[in-house]
Amino acid sequence: MSDLFPPVSGNVDWWQSLPAVQRVVSDLLAAELAQARPGRAAPALPWPGGLEFVRDLGADSLELLGMGTALAEALHLDRAEIDARLLARPCLDDWVAAARAGLCGGGMPLTFRTSGSSGSPKRCTHALALLWQETVALAGLLPGRRRILSLVPSHHIYGFLFTVLVPRALGIEDVLDLRSATPATVLREARPGDLIVAHPGWWEQAARLAPRFAGDVTGTSSTAPCPAPLARELADAGLRLLQVYGSSETAGVGWRFAADDAFGLLPYWSRTDSEGELARSLPDGGTVRYPLQDKLAWEDLRRFRPLGRIDGAVQVGGVNVFPAYVAEVLCMHPGVAQASVRLMRPDEGRRLKAFVVPADGSGEAQHEALHAALLAWCAERLSTPERPAAISFGERLPRQASGKPADWIIDT
Numbered sequence: 001m002s003d004l005f006p007p008v009s010g011n012v013d014w015w016q017s018l019p020a021v022q023r024v025v026s027d028l029l030a031a032e033l034a035q036a037r038p039g040r041a042a043p044a045l046p047w048p049g050g051l052e053f054v055r056d057l058g059a060d061s062l063e064l065l066g067m068g069t070a071l072a073e074a075l076h077l078d079r080a081e082i083d084a085r086l087l088a089r090p091c092l093d094d095w096v097a098a099a100r101a102g103l104c105g106g107g108m109p110l111t112f113r114t115s116g117s118s119g120s121p122k123r124c125t126h127a128l129a130l131l132w133q134e135t136v137a138l139a140g141l142l143p144g145r146r147r148i149l150s151l152v153p154s155h156h157i158y159g160f161l162f163t164v165l166v167p168r169a170l171g172i173e174d175v176l177d178l179r180s181a182t183p184a185t186v187l188r189e190a191r192p193g194d195l196i197v198a199h200p201g202w203w204e205q206a207a208r209l210a211p212r213f214a215g216d217v218t219g220t221s222s223t224a225p226c227p228a229p230l231a232r233e234l235a236d237a238g239l240r241l242l243q244v245y246g247s248s249e250t251a252g253v254g255w256r257f258a259a260d261d262a263f264g265l266l267p268y269w270s271r272t273d274s275e276g277e278l279a280r281s282l283p284d285g286g287t288v289r290y291p292l293q294d295k296l297a298w299e300d301l302r303r304f305r306p307l308g309r310i311d312g313a314v315q316v317g318g319v320n321v322f323p324a325y326v327a328e329v330l331c332m333h334p335g336v337a338q339a340s341v342r343l344m345r346p347d348e349g350r351r352l353k354a355f356v357v358p359a360d361g362s363g364e365a366q367h368e369a370l371h372a373a374l375l376a377w378c379a380e381r382l383s384t385p386e387r388p389a390a391i392s393f394g395e396r397l398p399r400q401a402s403g404k405p406a407d408w409i410i411d412t
Contacts (some may be wrong), residue, residue, distance in 0.1 A: 139169035146193035199403020213238035231259030351389035
């Protein structure tokens with residue numbers, strides 16, 4: 001391993017940490033419950049250990065069943081064995097205890113669900129040994145960290161790596177879940193030796209406060225591309241920002257600290273003779289090939305720049321169109337700072353829709369003028385199926401709590 005990735009010590013038995021298991025189980029159950037009852041808010045995370053799902057959350061039998069299934073699926077627990085414990089005692093403390101008991105045999109893989117921001121959500125299963133292989137490499141890039149300030153859910157792969165496994169690799173006991181705190185509070189809390197684990201949407205909000213980071217504060221960003229101007233602004237404010245490139249399917253693939261640098265491959269990845277694949281060296285000496293989710297432009301054998309999804313096409317009127325390309329065309333207009341484009345939901349229609357962040361943050365009257373200008377702009381540059389049939393405006397692009405792009409309701 002090169003000097004960039006010095007060896008680290010640590011213990012992969014993450015279930016030995018009660019706070020870590022509490023965070024993972026709480027986040028997983030909260031996400032499952034939110035999916036089962038859209039529009040109904042649950043108590044803010046982190047949940048207290050004594051939380052009872054029926055008494056405090058009003059969970060019914062079907063919701064409990066779904067929560068138990070999600071827990072067994074994600075942590076690969078023996079469903080037949082834990083069913084009785086989970087349903088008989090629907091309390092967070094008991095479910096955490098059941099999860100720890102089921103994991104104590106060691107070596108269980110973990111299953112993460114994608115957000116579905118680029119299609120239907122799917123399950124991605126990773127062996128614990130491979131997650132630990134990545135953790136050791138990432139921890140080697142983060143020497144001297146003493147605390148972790150978490151702004152991400154721990155049941156997603158990015159959050160699990162950085163708030164559950166990385167602390168074990170670095171011997172960090174203080175992991176603060178600050179998702180319910182404002183960016184201003186987090187910035188005041190940060191001190192030398194901290195690692196702030198966040199996503200581009202959170203970093204964008206933090207940068208609006210014109211922060212000045214104390215010396216030796218490091219941040220991480222993943223789940224979505226971090227715009228280069230934002231990364232430069234944070235660097236100018238004194239933050240050392242580690243950007244991690246990867247996906248739920250591959251886990252981490254590359255890293256960089258400087259906004260304008262190419263990403264470097266993590267040490268166990270290598271190029272293959274296929275442009276659509278990477279090879280991963282396994283801890284046991286074997287090699288596995290993984291299909292890429294994005295197109296990569298290679299600068300040499302170890303450095304690359306992502307160019308976007310390999311197949312981001314959707315069908316409009318029987319024609320393949322690419323929302324990412326349409327968003328690029330919208331961003332060429334001088335009145336547009338950012339844009340997101342996606343296919344309408346079935347109840348909205350069968351065309352593309354766009355969400356635009358105006359360059360000048362203008363009001364409603366200016367939005368009407370920009371709307372008309374963008375319709376003309378698209379008519380000159382895009383085919384009929386490519387033209388968004390609805391354009392919404394806002395101060396920032398819609399994002400999920402994880403920082404990934406989110407859907408929005410079109411303006412009427």
